[in-house]
Amino acid sequence: MKLAFIIDPIAKLNPGHDSTVAMMEAAQALGHEVWVTEVHQLSVIDGKAWAMLSQVQLVPVTLKDGKWTSVAQWYEICSQGLRCLEDMDAVLMRKDPPVTIRYLYATYILELVDPKKTLVINSPQGLREANEKMYTLQFYSVMPETIVSLDKTVIRKFVEEKKQAVLKPLGGKAGEGILFLEPSDRNFNSIIEVSTHQGQEPVMVQRFLPEAKNGDKRIILLDGKPIGAVNRVPTGQEFRGNMAVGGRVEKTELTPREHNICEVVGPRLRQNGLYFVGIDVIGGYLTEVNVTSPTGIREIDLLDNMNLGHIVIEWLNRVCSK
Ligand SMILES: Nc1ncnc2c1ncn2[C@@H]1O[C@H](COP(=O)(O)OP(=O)(O)O)[C@@H](O)[C@H]1O
Ligand SMILES: [Mg+2]
Known part of the structure; x- marks a missing residue:
């Protein structure tokens, strides 16, 4: 090819x-x-x-x-x-x-x-179709409680209800702009203003999952099916698990709940022609669907003695020769 x-x-x-x-x-x-x-x-x-x-x-x-x-x-x-x-x-x-x-x-x-x-x-x-943060909302049954808004009052009400939350810019990656939110934060209003560009751009606000300290699992799906996974554990003072901000990688396996998430997400991914995708799962909840250039192959290959690159290219070869 x-x-x-x-x-x-x-x-x-x-x-x-x-x-x-x-x-x-x-x-x-x-x-x-x-x-x-x-x-x-x-x-x-x-x-x-x-x-x-x-x-x-x-x-x-x-x-x-x-x-x-x-x-x-x-x-x-x-x-x-x-x-x-x-x-x-x-x-x-x-x-x-x-x-x-x-x-x-x-x-x-x-x-x-x-x-x-x-x-x-x-x-x-x-x-x-698939903004990496917004697309996740199409699978709300397996997602933590989440809102998307640029309205300070709406965001404050949600954070007061959940006590702790995570704010995410809709176009970010690799932990960029991800903020921890608490109603008592003296910078609360300022954080919302800066993150929404003074009320011009909506942001995602999600219930804080305490399980995040045990890791953010990256699951790679090929043609809607999981082919490998790696856990990313926050290190030091950091609450974000992204490898780009120092997250430590750890060998892992899929739980039955995570298999179920793949079954929920997989068919839609195939329908949308999203054949190589990395989903993020924290504490059994889907938090992100990465479709642009998901990473994780090298880490999974290393920890699980795999060669996911070969699996992807062999699949591609089969599809292209049909
Ligand atoms: N709901 C949440 N509760 C706790 N931590 C979270 C939550 N969502 C994200 N995080 C932390 O923030 C990191 C980045 O979040 P994510 O939604 O995957 O955005 P991106 O990887 O695109 O920056 C995750 O690796 C995780 O450690
Ligand atoms: Mg992520």
Whole structure:
């Protein structure tokens, strides 16, 4: 297969941590061509999606002292050119959030790729449908009590009822802008003002789950089914478990309740063409559905001696050869 990955600048990727690199390595190891491009390198020409594509050759990470280790020059660009994306067998949209206007325009360009020729993952329409925080509300039966509002009075009433809450900007990732809220906080009003940009943008406010101290579980779903999971435990003074803010990773398994969450979420993900997704579960409650560029493969591979990249690429190969 020829696979195109739409990514952030390759030099900024972290080969030992990023799932995108794990998938690119797997593709290469299984004999496929790996091409990369960026959102700003997409164009529409004659009604088709084109991209400035660079073919890359990777030096795979190796395990050293219990860590994925890469060489300094871990990738090499072999050739480059403007090509129609339909020359590829699949396009993997793996640009990191935030979902900006430029990101949205990229999804409109990807919409022009003929699905009979080239599979786009995740589906551009699905990416627009699924704001990572708001989409979770479509599965409210498995979610902790949550509101979305920009109204100080509404937010205060909710936080007074729940006693403790977590505020989340709707476009954030990796723990950015996540705040702990208590009604007695002397900065309460200020926090809401700053977070809502003076009442201009709604935020999510969710009941604080004390179980978060035991971890925030990332479950990776492929084609609506769980293929692996890792627990992220907050460290030090931090209440957030994100790896980006120092969360410690821990081996884990799925509880029956978590299997049930996957069964609730899975069919809808497939319907929306969201084939590679990372859901976050705290204390048995769904808190986030990550669809843009979910991470976790490297950590799961390490802790569970797996190769999720291979599982993803082999699945892709089956789907593309149908
Ligand atoms: N309802 C909650 N109760 C307690 N902690 C939470 C809650 N929601 C999120 N957190 C903490 O905040 C972190 C980030 O939250 P999340 O909703 O996954 O947003 P993102 O990962 O996109 O920043 C989680 O890893 C978790 O540690
Ligand atoms: Mg998260």
